Amino acid sequence: MTMNAAIRSAMDVMMERDDNIVVFGEDIGYFGGVFRCTEGLQAKYGSTRVFDTPIAEGGIIGAAVGMGAYGLRPVVEIQFADYVYPGLDQLISEAARLRYRSSAEFTAPMTVRMPCGGGIHGGQTHSQSPESLFTHVCGLTTVLPSNPYDAKGLLIASIEDDDPVIFLEPKRIYNGPFDGHHDQPVVPWSSHPLGEVPDGYYRVELGKAAIRRPGADVTVLAYGTMVHVAAAAASETGIDAEIIDLRTLLPLDTDTIEESVNKTGRCVIVHEATRTSGFGAELSATVQELCFYRLEAPIERVTGWDTPYPHAQEWDYFPGPARVGAALRRVMEA
Amino acid sequence: MTMNAAIRSAMDVMMERDDNIVVFGEDIGYFGGVFRCTEGLQAKYGSTRVFDTPIAEGGIIGAAVGMGAYGLRPVVEIQFADYVYPGLDQLISEAARLRYRSSAEFTAPMTVRMPCGGGIHGGQTHSQSPESLFTHVCGLTTVLPSNPYDAKGLLIASIEDDDPVIFLEPKRIYNGPFDGHHDQPVVPWSSHPLGEVPDGYYRVELGKAAIRRPGADVTVLAYGTMVHVAAAAASETGIDAEIIDLRTLLPLDTDTIEESVNKTGRCVIVHEATRTSGFGAELSATVQELCFYRLEAPIERVTGWDTPYPHAQEWDYFPGPARVGAALRRVMEA
């Protein structure tokens, strides 16, 4: 199953189980969304539970907060993560704070889905990875899957969560585990074990990382597309890296991270977002707080550059296997 | 001179020198702003250059971008940093990107002033410190002064800068160098050397930190109110801390930081913002990248907790001298 199909399946399964779940966003109704993630849902559940919205991300998220306060569980789509900013005030000041400021009289059980990341020649307004902004906002849970199986299980867990969850979808891997080799054809999810997705209900718990590749020499912290890039870098360098797929950025699975880095003594962090104050900063700070005395080399960050995402030079910006591999070598030689 | 007076003086000096400078925001005209930072400016320069705006932070910043493109230099006030979120899209997607996306055909030379930080019983919507969000946005310069002298010189440099600058004003130290001892009266700026502010034009360059207290044992990285808290902690613990006042968060003065930590081998980072993905994360990651082999103890972060800023329990949230002092002791004992 592709990742978009898995995401669609998660919403389908949950809408069948709970008729307080409503799905809305720009072009997600009759049309099924620009990435087809809601295809068929309006036909199945009707336009009272699955509907298009005006082009107003602030309105979409604000309305969802009100619906959540009523007792519904809205699952909304922001067409691209690059367009979430008009809705940030409703997320930061309202959704994330409602439980706290009302001492749980009112809550905002909602899921905000948005495609993120580059690699599709989308330029600076269709490629962004704003995850670190969300992780700085207490009250938000931030999820970013790397494969169809997790995407479905994590989305179900997110929808069932009683607080707002930001669910980021790396659009470059909707159709296959892209590993950064843009010159080669992408293998489809159908030929990948994590592309095997049960039709029914299952959860992947929030806040739990997964070790994608056990290894002894260096810990790689990654999420989304970068998990596959890291895997490619490991096999190409032959370095015995332990690749941790964080899956949930907040709350962060520090136990798994700590255990791994204490074992390997080395750590490379990879993300596509710009470097300064990206989530890699928090990861690096956390690792050195937890594992300082075990570290044998400086923690490295391999990230997008501190520039907007360029269009034509996309692959000079994207942190590919070569850059990750070089970082692995550096920390091993250090 | 108080810090608000210094800020007012900076705008006054610059408005005299350059009639392309306009000042606007909510209640900043006839009234002079809720913190009096623009008092007298409308009377002096008229309501064509100093005027009130509708209550729309997005409109204020969006209009400023358009004015900047025309050739003016808007200096706008957001009444509280807690209210900048409705304006984030115009800051992130527009002001910060305009030069890049137009290859410098159009630019946004504007300064966005906003009071930040707690300690005035303002609760969660009058106490926030969102600086780390801005530092993640390439194209924005982020400034956060700790005293009247710097505030004026940095604001003048910000207004003269040809790109958008976020200018955060720690409201708790408008009137004096509050050091976290809320049970004691605050000494006024008039009795502090950095409260001596020349009337005329001068610049404090962006991107340059200042060493407030030279020391041999541990480096403290702080900014704004926390500079004074750190000073109190140092003197109360008797630990010979080198206190670095960052002044500009982005671009960051890594040279000064590197030199200091390489000397002391220890580092404590202090900020008022929530911890996770706060600017302390970037500082910690940067320090361990630059000084890994010199570090003798884990880098510590003393920050606000990962909760909204509470009202009645404000002083349990605020990172005061006791918490900073304890961190200093820990890193010395480590």
Added chain:
Amino acid sequence: MIEAVPLRFGIPEPPARPGELADFSYLDVPAAGSVARPAVDTRPSDMRDLAYSLIRVLDEQGVAVGPWDPQADVAALHEGLRAMVMTRAYDDRMTTAQRQGKTSFYMRCTGEEAIAVGHALELQARDMFFPTYRQQGWLIARRWPLVDMMCQVLSNEKDRLHGRQMPIMYSARDAGFFSISGNLGTQYIQAVGWAMASAIKGDTCIASGVVGEGTTAEADFHHALTFATTYQAPVILNVVNNQWAISSFQGIAGGSQSTFAARAIGYGIPALRVDGNDYLAVLSATRWAAERARTNYGPTLIEWVTYRAAAHSTSDDPSRYRPADEWKSWPLGDPIERLKNHLIARTEWSEEQHSELVASSDREVLAAAKEAENYGTLLDGRVPSARSIFEDVFKAMPQHLERQRRQMEEGR
């Protein structure tokens, strides 16, 4: 082709600044009873004129006249009067408490009591109100415990919000009163979302949201109107035009070029413009809009024309930006006085009864304050525990917050 003239920059100025004579000539006040009352199923396009008129029921003699007379029975009006008087007594008391340092902050609604009180008594128990910080009258009208209100303002050990929220940021689900946000306007689109949810479920309760005229400039005002019209949400969208937004008069929000009620017209939403100091007009306009919403005729915007008689908050000094005595010249008077006079005109009330009501309200408020202060104040430091600041960030406290709470307790 026209020859070029230099462009002029215009900025609206209030009619009077400190030292000048108050001047409300910009507001024209039609006679009570002069505005027609269309049936609730009237098409919005057939009643646009309502956005430019001013619905008033009480005439100069205090007599209820015209088609908008709600024909309210005396008991209901006594109840409204009680709540308005109590609200003012409450505001007085809390203002004093703030001066005494028992709390950090307070906001009055003096002169605007009729709106929240009338609205509260006209809407139903399961409806949801999305208020601003100036709608305390709703809680008092709904007889939410004064002591609970005060404990929140005092941030004491009995504060239902555990001292986390600034004073006056009440949350009272049991009174149909949504948690107040410190961020202006955000509740407006939330009210629409709540109303959409009610319609999605085929429920029967409606929502009502409030913003001040200054806040109409925020994005969420536009979002609320757009979503309300597209989905025909069962919601009342109130704009309390009290002429001032802190120091900015209503012209800064665009009030010099049009009415705030008229904003709704372009969205195809019907709008009423109502004398907000006329308690009977408040009941009547609320009833009309609520009936529209309940019978699937969709949203209504109501501009309540009133005046912010007091300071914006205890941190504000209005004499810096408007004539100190401006309220004296306010053409629509004092809502309490006007309802009082109406009842007296109906011989259902007297000056003596009124003085007794005022006195008993003061006594009730004083007693409540005494009780509330027994539970502590910000001054005596008997505030909720520090531990509680880590609660309710999430439903279940995550590991990192437990760790931070431990650190706090260890003084780290």
Added chain:
Amino acid sequence: MIEAVPLRFGIPEPPARPGELADFSYLDVPAAGSVARPAVDTRPSDMRDLAYSLIRVLDEQGVAVGPWDPQADVAALHEGLRAMVMTRAYDDRMTTAQRQGKTSFYMRCTGEEAIAVGHALELQARDMFFPTYRQQGWLIARRWPLVDMMCQVLSNEKDRLHGRQMPIMYSARDAGFFSISGNLGTQYIQAVGWAMASAIKGDTCIASGVVGEGTTAEADFHHALTFATTYQAPVILNVVNNQWAISSFQGIAGGSQSTFAARAIGYGIPALRVDGNDYLAVLSATRWAAERARTNYGPTLIEWVTYRAAAHSTSDDPSRYRPADEWKSWPLGDPIERLKNHLIARTEWSEEQHSELVASSDREVLAAAKEAENYGTLLDGRVPSARSIFEDVFKAMPQHLERQRRQMEEGR
């Protein structure tokens, strides 16, 4: 008290979906010449009806009739026709280039050419236009080099924007064309800010901003109207209502309950609703609004009623959500055909001349394309250098970006 009925949730549906018959009965089309033309100094409140009518100049025979006839001379009309035909030829060519993989993306403006072209030729050189991605007609009308436009679309070595921006995100200050943003609506309030700046400086040039009808729902639409009315900014606020926003018909943005022109009324801003496929109406309405702005009568909103004849973009397939042949039934026709017929009716043009214009435009575009492709395409990889992605983030490159550029070059 009315008895409770279950609430209903409504969501507007387009008149026709794929497989169904196209149906534009929701649009009523008054006869050309039937709408009055008020003097530019008319008070907004005296011309609200313009927001609900439809200004049209060309009648069924292609004859210009009524008070809005701009009396344009033939040369000007030939110029407009040339630009519209060239724009369509350009769109055809770039669509092909995208299919050939020479670029990643393209967006056509087919059926909407009259709006940007007429606007461009009516406004002045120093005015500033804040466009959407569907206003390429402006650049062609202003004779901005086709080759430069193409080099941007191809992201090649001559791309003025150094390949950093997605195709069609032109920036052309020298043509009075503001940098296009990928974020909808942001330019609208910027246009107002630019106009405020012009007024602040006592300058004589005005601004014009554009959004699509779908984008009227964004916050910046509201901000633009609020600021424009408060400061009476010299700006034209255009809403291009082409009936569709990707897959969402105009009812989703609120168009079923009112017109988009009417949005302006509530702000006290005058609004024109204009047949956007009538080139003469475009000239005339633009002239009226520009003259208001230039003579200090403030902002005007213009709703241009048109139809998005092509796909939203090369990534879109409209046959998934609307009848494939919907355009054939569009009541306002094709702007190029209509201007052509008008000129023929005036015996100032012929079918032969038109075919020759089309052919020569194709030749000119083809020649430009050949030249542009010589400088490279996304396909052959002759794109701007990677180094350049670090430039223009700030005016002066800060240390950390220099360090990162070095790291990139070292393959770190």
